[in-house]
Amino acid sequence: xxxxxxxxxxxxxCIGAGPTGLACAIEAKRAGLRAVVLDRGCLCNSLxxxxxxxxxxxxxxxxxxxxxxxxxxxxxxxxAEALKYYRKAAEHYKLELxxxxxxxxxxGSNGKFTVHTRTANGEEKxxxxxxxxxxTGYYDLPNRLGVPGEDLPHVSxxxxxxxxxxxxxxxxxxxxxxxxxxxxDLWRGGARVTLVHRYAELGASIKYWxxxxxxxxINAGQIVALFETEITRIEPDAVWVKNxxxxxxVPATAVFLLTGYHPDFDFLRGQGIALDPETxxxxxxxxxxxxxxxxxxxxxxxxxGRHTGEIFIExxxxxxxxxVAALTQKQGE
Numbered sequence: 170x171x172x173x174x175x176x177x178x179x180x181x182x183c184i185g186a187g188p189t190g191l192a193c194a195i196e197a198k199r200a201g202l203r204a205v206v207l208d209r210g211c212l213c214n215s216l217x218x219x220x221x222x223x224x225x226x227x228x229x230x231x232x233x234x235x236x237x238x239x240x241x242x243x244x245x246x247x248x249a250e251a252l253k254y255y256r257k258a259a260e261h262y263k264l265e266l267x268x269x270x271x272x273x274x275x276x277g278s279n280g281k282f283t284v285h286t287r288t289a290n291g292e293e294k295x296x297x298x299x300x301x302x303x304x305t306g307y308y309d310l311p312n313r314l315g316v317p318g319e320d321l322p323h324v325s326x327x328x329x330x331x332x333x334x335x336x337x338x339x340x341x342x343x344x345x346x347x348x349x350x351x352x353x354d355l356w357r358g359g360a361r362v363t364l365v366h367r368y369a370e371l372g373a374s375i376k377y378w379x380x381x382x383x384x385x386x387i388n389a390g391q392i393v394a395l396f397e398t399e400i401t402r403i404e405p406d407a408v409w410v411k412n413x414x415x416x417x418x419v420p421a422t423a424v425f426l427l428t429g430y431h432p433d434f435d436f437l438r439g440q441g442i443a444l445d446p447e448t449x450x451x452x453x454x455x456x457x458x459x460x461x462x463x464x465x466x467x468x469x470x471x472x473x474g475r476h477t478g479e480i481f482i483e484x485x486x487x488x489x490x491x492x493v494a495a496l497t498q499k500q501g502e
Contacts, residue, residue, distance in 0.1 A: 280300075
């Protein structure tokens with residue numbers, strides 16, 4: 170049988186080592202609470218998996234946590250600058266981190282929780298905690314199309330960089346920022362790009378500097394765009410699409426399904442957290458951010474349910490202050 174190690178008790182366990190989870194742990198530590206951050210991946214795992222050359226839509230001061238200034242070379246932070254900043258923030262506050270350690274379940278009740286985890290090498294661990302903060306984000310779970318061939322090796326729900334696709338046929342599925350930026354980067358990297366989108370036009374939320382670029386490339390025929398079109402099947406060297414003109418085949422040696430992501434609703438349900446059947450927003454006190462399960466607090470994008478565009482780093486980073494204010498107030502009562 171595997172050995173299960175039991176760790177010392179913590180006042181707060183933060184599940185998720187993204188900017189919001191780090192901000193929660195920082196606020197807890199500043200309030201004199203012992204906190205630990207658990208994550209199945211690396212520090213800021215979602216940001217790490219963003220496209221290599223990504224530039225954030227926001228300005229640096231809106232991504233700051235723990236009252237630490239973020240300095241950037243340009244007006245907007247790059248992925249590399251953001252990752253460096255959050256590494257330095259974790260170092261500055263000497264946060265206790267358990268990375269590459271997946272949370273499998275949370276047992277117990279308010280004041281006496283036990284968090285069960287498994288490390289990358291299969292070791293089982295347990296952590297005792299008084300309170301739990303869930304800040305797991307949404308980038309780990311892509312919205313799947315549910316079509317044959319979606320799991321083929323040349324298909325991905327994440328895009329990194331263009332170099333490997335020079336001179337190749339690539340299909341990008343989606344119509345929002347991630348799809349538009351990937352299509353542009355691939356085209357500039359020498360790929361032959363087809364953009365497939367199920368709606369009649371690109372999403373309204375596309376960054377103001379990206380929209381004219383992608384529209385000009387489409388209008389010039391440099392990027393082929395198939396609107397009001399759906400993928401029906403993916404094959405090793407092509408995708409099948411369907412629209413008002415019927416079914417047709419599009420050559421593709423690589424396919425990027427950039428159709429969005431969603432929070433881990435099953436994990437939330439597993440902790441007894443109630444979700445709205447339509448929006449999937451969790452039952453949560455808007456002031457304290459405590460869920461319907463006493464002692465389990467929620468932070469970041471998971472509060473938006475299916476509407477992941479409602480919460481970003483800019484506002485999620487303040488959730489730690491709300492939660493810790495509630496915790497310290499209850500301790501003083």
